[in-house]
Amino acid sequence: MSDTAGEGVLEAQIEQWRGFVRRRRAIAPPDLEEMEDHLREQIADLGSNGLDDEEAFLVAVKRMGNLDEVSREFAREHAHRLWKQLVLVPEADDGAGGLARWRDLGAVLAFALGAGLAVKLLLTSVDDEFAQFRNLAFVVLPFLAGWFAWKRRVPWRVCAAAVGVAAVPALAVNLYPFETTSGPDPAPGMTAVLAFTHAPVLLWLLVGVLHTGGHWRSHERRMDFVRFMGELAMYLALIMLGSAVLVGLTFGVLSLVEIDLEPVMEDWLLPFGLPGALMVAAWLVEAKKSVVENIAPVLTRVFTPLAFLMLVADLTALLVNGPLTTVDRGLLILMDGVLVLVLFLLLYSISARDPLAPPNVFDWLQLALVGAALAVDAVALTAMLTRIAEFGFTANKTAALGLNLVLLVHLVWSAWLLAGFVRGTRPFAAVERWQTAYLPVYAVWAGLVVVVFPPVFGFA
Structure with missing residues (x-):
């Protein structure tokens, strides 16, 4: 060498x-x-x-x-x-580091204000509620991505590429001639629903590219983004719960003096509060990540056995619900949601684990969780294929089938790598790298559903 x-x-x-x-x-x-x-x-x-x-x-x-x-x-x-580190801003004698923290806080508040104004403009300039909903991610996530681009000093070529890719689903969901159902209350067709529910997935993974500073090929940077997602969910949940309590108490107090706060809530608090909460939660993750890290392993150890029991119960419900052709479509959709939740739990558990620690009982429990998820996925896939064979392909059935196949590949190889790790034949780094290497597959699948599915299924 x-x-x-x-x-x-x-x-x-x-x-x-x-x-x-x-x-x-x-x-x-x-x-x-x-x-x-x-x-x-x-x-x-x-x-x-x-x-x-x-x-x-x-x-x-x-x-x-x-x-x-x-x-x-x-x-x-x-x-x-x-x-x-628990203080929002540093003490006055922290020097250059203190100025940097104040600058970061000022920048994130500016981006949060911009996101709130964009949402307010969307709500006031567009009357169609469906159009408002399908464009919400397109007016909020760019500000989060812009903050990361500013904070990480992302090269302009990477930013331009991300904008170019994001423009494709934005044009698709707004310019495709989607059909609507007939009747007194017309509703968007299935391809429209699939498009605007999958577009945020693609946008979020593009945000991840900017979170990595443009180094999207780096395994370590991708794993940092996985940790960011888990910690963001925790902070966002805490902020939303705290805000709900404060708003509820304020409503109660003002109602006693006959002051109606609902117009203010609809016109100002929601348009500015929701994107603001996202931006502030993201800033807290970046500023306080060292404080939250000791909470993450505890949460994963609490929820992993609970998720395993939930999957066993779900598998039992699928098997005793009669022939697979009679399984309710809503139940299959819920199973997909459960599998996605389990996948997030698996990703965050892996991201929070000490990669140099030897295998332990919790690793065996994770392997059992993945095995249960595989069993549920296999039964759900069988039910979907049975329904497709009997009733034919539709947009929602094809999307559900494709998602289950994508999840199946992810879970199968994760189980194989975890089994090798707990048996001592494979390092934990292989388990980590598989998770980050597979993330782009979800972006590709979401892009296909948004861009390809509507014309293939006639925009119905």
Whole structure:
């Protein structure tokens, strides 16, 4: 191996080590830099004694000691850091770091205000409620993507490419001649519903490209986006619950003095509050990720066994519901929703796990969860194929079938890799990489449903 190639491999190993250490909430960036300097000194010393780069790296990491013990020691010595991180903005004496945090907060509030104004403009300029709903993601997510592009300093070529790709579903859902059902209350056809429900999936994964700073090929950056999604859901849920309590109390108090807050709610609070909550939650994830990381493993350990029991109950309901041709379509749709939820739980569990820790009981439980999901998916697929054979293809049946096939491939290979890990024949890194490598498949599938399905099925 040439010196240049060897240096590239070593730098990749050190970058992987940095990503692992960054997950330790008590280790701040300056401490990480100091540890990396020490690691490089160790590697250089070992290299001068005749070891090659890979051997020197492994020995140096071993000499650095157990990182969990290092993290605990840092936490004992610098416990005040964790409390400071809970403050929304830094103290006045934080110097350049404090100014950067204030600048980030100001920027996210500006983007949140822009998103609120865009939603308000959409609601006031478009009378069709369906048109409002199908365009909501197109007026909110660009501001989140724009904030990431600003924060990560994403190259303009990447931004232009993301805008170009996002324009395709935007034009499709607004210009396709979708049919509507006849009757006193006309409703959009199935291809229209499929298009505007799948378009946000594609847009969200485009947001992920900008979240990675344009480095969408990087496994580590994609996994960071997975963590971001899980933590965003937690923060957003807390913000929405807290806001609901405050708004409810305000409604109650003002109703006693005969003040109607409902017009203000419809005209201002909802248009600005919902996108604002999304933007603020995203900012909190970025600013407080080191505080939330210790919550994520606890949540995944609580919900994984509950999800397993839920899947067993769902599988039983599918099997005892009579012949598969009589399985209710609504039940199959709910099963798809359950499988997607389980997939998110699997992704977040994997993203929150220590990749260097040995297999444990929780890994076996995850394998059981994936196995139960596979069983439910197999039964649902069989029911769908049976219904298609009897009644023929429709847009919604084809979309459900395709989603189940996409989920099946994801779950099958995840189960295979997890089984190898718990048996000690495969590293956990292989499980991680499969999750991030498969994410673009969902974007491709969502794009097909939005762009290809409507003309294929006659826009009905």
